[in-house]
Amino acid sequence: xxxxxxxxxxxxxxxxxxxxxxxxxxxxxxxxxxxxxxxxxxxxxxxxxxxxxxxxxxxxxxxxxxxxxxxxxxxxxxxxxxxxxxxxxxxxxxxxxxxxxxxxxxxxxxxxxxxxxxxxxxxxxxxxxxxxxxxxxxxxxxxxxxxxxxxxxxxxxxxxxxxxxxxxxxxxxxxxxxxxxxxxxxxxxxxxxxxxxxxxxxxxxxxxxxxxxxxxxxxxxxxxxxxxxxxxxxxxxxxxxxxxxxxxxxxxxxxxxxxxxxxxxxxxxxxxxxxxxxxxxxxxxxxxxxxxxxxxxxxxxxxxxxxxxxxxxxxxxxxxxxxxxxxxxxxxxxxxxxxxxxxxxxxxxxxxxxxxxxxxxxxxxxxxxxxxxxxxxxxxxxxxxxxxxxxxxxxxxxxxxxxxxxxxxxxxxxxxxxxxxxxxxxxxxxxxxxxxxxxxxxxxxxxxxxxxxxxxxxxxxxxxxxxxxxxxxxxxxxxxxxxxxxxxxxxxxxxxxxxxxxxxxxxxxxxxxxxxxxxxxxxxxxxx
Numbered sequence: 176x177x178x179x180x181x182x183x184x185x186x187x188x189x190x191x192x193x194x195x196x197x198x199x200x201x202x203x204x205x206x207x208x209x210x211x212x213x214x215x216x217x218x219x220x221x222x223x224x225x226x227x228x229x230x231x232x233x234x235x236x237x238x239x240x241x242x243x244x245x246x247x248x249x250x251x252x253x254x255x256x257x258x259x260x261x262x263x264x265x266x267x268x269x270x271x272x273x274x275x276x277x278x279x280x281x282x283x284x285x286x287x288x289x290x291x292x293x294x295x296x297x298x299x300x301x302x303x304x305x306x307x308x309x310x311x312x313x314x315x316x317x318x319x320x321x322x323x324x325x326x327x328x329x330x331x332x333x334x335x336x337x338x339x340x341x342x343x344x345x346x347x348x349x350x351x352x353x354x355x356x357x358x359x360x361x362x363x364x365x366x367x368x369x370x371x372x373x374x375x376x377x378x379x380x381x382x383x384x385x386x387x388x389x390x391x392x393x394x395x396x397x398x399x400x401x402x403x404x405x406x407x408x409x410x411x412x413x414x415x416x417x418x419x420x421x422x423x424x425x426x427x428x429x430x431x432x433x434x435x436x437x438x439x440x441x442x443x444x445x446x447x448x449x450x451x452x453x454x455x456x457x458x459x460x461x462x463x464x465x466x467x468x469x470x471x472x473x474x475x476x477x478x479x480x481x482x483x484x485x486x487x488x489x490x491x492x493x494x495x496x497x498x499x500x501x502x503x504x505x506x507x508x509x510x511x512x513x514x515x516x517x518x519x520x521x522x523x524x525x526x527x528x529x530x531x532x533x534x535x536x537x538x539x540x541x542x543x544x545x546x547x548x549x550x551x552x553x554x555x556x557x558x559x560x561x562x563x564x565x566x567x568x569x570x571x572x573x574x575x576x577x578x579x580x581x582x583x584x585x586x587x588x589x590x591x592x593x594x595x596x597x598x599x600x601x602x603x604x605x606x607x608x609x610x611x612x613x614x615x616x617x618x619x620x621x622x623x624x625x626x627x628x629x630x631x632x633x634x635x636x637x638x639x640x641x642x643x644x645x646x647x648x649x650x651x652x653x654x655x656x657x658x659x660x661x662x663x664x665x666x667x668x669x670x671x672x673x674x675x676x677x678x679x680x681x682x683x684x685x686x687x688x689x690x691x692x693x694x695x696x697x698x699x700x701x702x703x
Contacts (some may be wrong), residue, residue, distance in 0.1 A: 182213040189221055195229045195236055199244030206251045215256040222252040222260035226267065233271050237282050246287035246294075253294040262298050269295045269307025280314050285321040288314065289329040292336030299339035312337055312349035322356040327367075327374030330356065334381030341384040350385050354394035367401040375402060376416040379423035386426035399424055399432035406436075409443040414450065417443065418458035421465030428468040441466055441478040451485040459486065460500040463507030470510040483508055483520035493527040498534060501527060502542035505549035512552040525550060525562040535569040543570060544584035547591035554594035567592055567600035570607070577611040585611060586629035589636035596639045609637060609645035616652040623656070630657055635671060638678035647682060654695050 185205040192198035202221050209217050225248050229236075233245060249268050252261035272280070272291060280288070288311050295304040295311075315322065315333065322330065334353050337346040357378065361367055367375075379398050382391040402409075402420065409417070417440050424433040444462060454462075463482050466475040486504065493501070501524050508517040508524075528535075528546065535543075547566050550559035570577075570588060580588070589608050592601040612633060616622050622630065634653045640646040679692050 181209060182217060185209060185213075185217050186220055189224055195232075195241050195244035195248075198225070198229065199248045202248050202251050215258060218252050218254070218257040219260040221248070222257050222264045225252065226260075226264045230264065230267060230271070233268065234275075234279065237275075237279055240282075242283040242287045246283075246290040249294045250290045253297050262301070265294055265298055266301045266303045269301070270303040271307075273303065273306035273310045275310060277314070277317075280310065281318065285315075285324055286329055289325060289333040289336070293332040294336070296336035296339040305340055305343075308336060308340065309343065309345045312343075312345040315349040315352055316345065319352045319356065322353060327370040327378065331374050331377030331381060335377055338381045338384040347385055347388065350382065351388055351390040354382060354388070354390035357394045358390070358397055361397045361401075367398070370398075370401060372412055372416060376412075376419050380419050383423035383426045392427050392430060395424065395427055396430045396432045399430065399436045402436045403432060403439065406439045409439060410446070412443075414447070414453050415455070415458055418454070418461040418465075422461035425465035425468040434469055434472075437465060437469060438472055438474055441472070441474040444478045445474065445481060448481060451481070452489075454485070456492070456496045456500050460496075460503035460507075464503040465507075467507035467510040476511050476514070479507060479511060480514055480516045483514070483516040486520045487516065487523065490523045493523060494530075496527070498531075498538045499542050502538065502545040502549075506545040509549035509552040518553055518556070521549065521553065522556060522558045525556075525558040528562045529558075529565055532565045532569075535565065536572070538569070540573075540576075540580045540584055544580065544587040544591075548587035551591035551594040560595055560598070563592065563595050564598050564600050567598070567604040570604045571600065574607045577608070578614075580611075582615075582625045582629050586625070586632035586636070590632035591636075593636040593639035602640060602643070605637070605640050606643055606645045609643070609649035612649045613645070613652060616649075616656075621656055621659075622652060625656070627660070631671075634675065638675055641678055641681040641683075651692075654692060658694060 185201070185208075188201045188205070189198060192201055202218075202225075205217055206214075229245070229248075236242060236245065245268065249265055251257070253265035254261065257265075268291075272295075275283075283291075292308055292311050295308040298304045311333075322333075325333070330353055334350055337349055340346050357367075370378075375398055379395060382395050382398075385391045412420075421437055421440055424430075424437050427433045459482055463479055466479050469475045496504075505521055505524055508521045511517045538546075543566060547563060547570075550563050550566075553559050577585070585608060589605060589612075592605055592608075595601045612622075615624070625633070630653055634650060634657065637646040637650045637653070675695075679695075682692065
């Protein structure tokens with residue numbers, strides 16, 4: 176049968192479907208069969224038919240036990256090929272779901288709800304899709320028992336749908352419930368042996384969106400143990416799956432199992448050197464960023480160096496890489512600054528960052544901080560100096576948005592820009608960052624939200640600008656926080672201690688804060 180005849184037959188079949196069951200059966204079957212050229216035409220037509228003929232009967236169909244057809248149709252048309260028509264119908268059905276009472280949403284069935292959640296998550300920017308997903312999340316939080324009915328792929332669809340809105344409390348709480356179910360299943364006699372590779376990968380990816388949740392961390396460690404149990408079969412995992420696992424497990428570097436499985440994957444990546452051209456830019460960035468969480472492991476370094484060499488081979492493709500992908504690559508390569516391949520790959524990325532400086536406003540705060548922090552590992556390299564100046568100007572442009580930066584992000588910016596004290600924009604942005612640190616050093620909590628590592632980065636960075644009043648004031652606030660916790664807890668190295676004391680000695684005579692500075696100098700001299 177010709178391509179046109181296949182499309183004509185498929186369109187005829189959805190026209191002739193008498194009810195949602197027949198209609199959804201045709202949509203799902205043809206969704207898998209049609210060629211790329213016919214696929215969008217069919218799905219967009221199906222979306223329009225679905226909306227005009229069946230959407231108005233949604234609640235009655237739920238009562239009649241026919242919600243599965245709505246879920247599978249929504250899943251098909253909400254994909255990219257469904258176009259605007261598919262997005263619109265997904266939003267409309269999400270709106271209907273958001274209004275369902277507890278009894279009616281329970282009648283949909285948890286498997287259908289997981290499909291709806293995955294569909295709504297594809298259009299996270301649509302308000303109604305978020306509301307529909309919230310309604311499903313609340314049901315999962317209130318009725319965790321139905322989760323036991325789901326297989327691993329449905330659990331993964333559920334959490335990955337929710338993961339598109341990680342900042343929402345309802346989704347966080349639902350993720351905790353799903354994590355609890357995964358942990359419970361691991362206690363069964365056959366543990367997680369029935370989980371597919373795709374299920375393992377997708378679940379790790381989902382939980383990684385809530386790394387601070389204890390349940391997410393425990394579920395990820397449980398999944399890591401399962402992947403380790405299958406380490407002999409890592410060769411069967413797809414390239415993208417390995418990259419997603421590494422990126423996910425890297426959110427918990429302190430978990431032994433997460434580190435062990437990442438090292439095993441690094442070994443598998445090295446065995447696939449000939450297949451590197453198959454890796455997408457996102458896969459490369461995920462692998463490098465993930466391996467960088469275990470920089471002391473030789474195999475992490477070896478795999479990253481191999482990826483750096485691959486990146487240099489395809490340097491002409493850098494213009495097609497996303498801004499965030501470039502930032503993640505630099506964040507990884509900078510963990511091995513002494514390696515020539517990592518340095519050369521980072522230089523190529525610095526050139527690309529400069530080339531598209533006009534696009535820096537689209538970079539996330541974390542991406543900016545990662546680039547500055549990464550480039551600062553090679554301060555003598557002209558390419559990194561030029562890129563740092565461009566990044567400093569972008570941070571200055573965002574001076575009124577600094578409250579969005581994380582504590583670690585601020586510390587990385589301050590510490591990073593301090594490597595180019597002779598560059599005017601770097602000095603200007605440091606003053607702005609000092610005011611933001613002072614704003615956060617309020618009387619209630621001070622700088623208690625900053626980790627010891629963040630405070631070390633801030634004090635070492637601001638120390639390069641003793642002539643700036645704002646930097647000195649920020650230093651006083653930081654020094655008081657350090658003294659409150661105990662200088663010895665910060666483990667300053669001997670060169671760092673000497674540099675700090677030299678910086679303090681350059682403060683203007685009579686400057687405020689000398690008493691606190693004198694105390695920390697005394698403490699540092701004792702620790703040398």
